[in-house]
Amino acid sequence: MTDVLILGGTGWLSGRIARRWVDEGAAVTCLGRGSRPAPEGAVLVRGDREDADVYADLSRRDWDHVVDVSSHAVRVERAVDALGDRAGRWTYVSSVSVYSDDETVGADESTPRHPAASPADAYDYGAQKAAAEDAVMRLGERGFIVRPGLIVGDGDPSDRFGYWAAAFARASSEPVLLPPLEGSSAQVIDVDDLAAYIVTATRSGVVNGVGDEHPLADVLGAVRLAAGHTGSVFVADEGWLRAHDVEYWAGPRSLPLWLPTEMSGFMTRSNRAFHASGGRLRPLTDTIERVVADERSRGVDRERHAGLTRAEERALLSDR
Known part of the structure; x- marks a missing residue:
């Protein structure tokens, strides 16, 4: 049985991902603050990602797959530091907002990004996602980054x-x-199509998860x-x-x-890589x-x- 840890799993998209994993027969653990329930069949571990020891128990075991959707780079970096060595695969849900070019029609995953945010910067969604991507990219072939557009x-x-x-x-x-x-x-892109892709995709690197x-x-x-x-x-x-x-x-x-x-x-982003890697709409x-x-x-x-x-x-x- 596949052991999956979803950092979140109680929100709109992350909850759909958790439910899809449960339907696929995985053992699903969701880390959340407890303000919303995890999908039926998943285990909810209550914790605040701002707490320094939130990953203490989770880092004592191996995970076949970790999924993160956070738009706060520091949280993603801390998670990778704490759990990266225990994860067989790590999927990060980023955004096409990381791209600095919003004019070119049909641009693909090679399009330049905004500079990654530093801790001293004021919050900017695209820059935060870019910095979070950098943390996941440290995992090499185990890391997979999906960049959705409008879900x-x-x-x-x-x-x-x-x-x-x-x-x-x-x-x-x-x-x-x-x-x-x-x-x-x-x-x-339909939220359920995106969730299905995240659960079933087997490649690494970066893919625009767009319709x-x-x-x-x-x-x-x-x-x-x-x-x-x-x-x-x-x-x-x-x-x-x-x-x-x-x-x-x-x-x-x-x-x-x-x-x-x-x-x-x-x-108008290119979704050729999405279709080529099994994405279905x-x-x-x-x-x-x-x-x-x-x-x-x-x-x-x-x-x-x-x-x-x-x-x-x-x-x-x-x-x-």
Whole structure:
């Protein structure tokens, strides 16, 4: 039986990874603070990764596979120092945010990264992920780094992809505000497809764990169809959105999936290595249907971490 240690295992992605490992018949241990349960069939070891002795018991045994998703480089470095010699394989879930080039279309894993963060630096997500990668790379052939882009699916806590399911569903027959579509792409990966890849991949090195590239217009059109929206749409241009203080990508008062022109390559990364190493992607329509159902279940008018409120959207549409 494969002994797997997941540093986390109770969050959205790490929990899906833990569940997939359990389904594959592995003995799964999750290290977490205990604020959320581990998936059924996994063992939860309570511990805070800020504590100096958190790995004391875990480092007394060998692990066939260790998985880490942390976005804090110091935590990853401490884990590698404490457990690296006891791990047969180590997978680190990084991010395409490590890349310093967001303009080149179709860029692969050789694209230059941001400089790795040092302890004295202010927190920067991409730089933290780069420094964490460096720690895992010290393990040589035992280390594997997966760089996802936008991860989507039911239960997504970021609210980015799900925003569009909610926006179309809540509007029903009323208008919906869309970002610029011409020349824009969307590239997402289903959380369960990513979890399956992390569990089954056997290679080392670095792979972009990203989905296939689709025209943004097609993706939003598919979400609109699944949500049953029958109203009109207003496609705004970038200048108009900026003039009306609408943010891109994420956060309050934003239009998720919209990226400015200087980031035209961000959602067009090459996934050739992903496919060549066994990565499989379900039809995007299947993911969309699941996300629409999930948004309806959680409430399309709930408070969100990303997107416009319906009141904000109506105000913007009245000023077009």
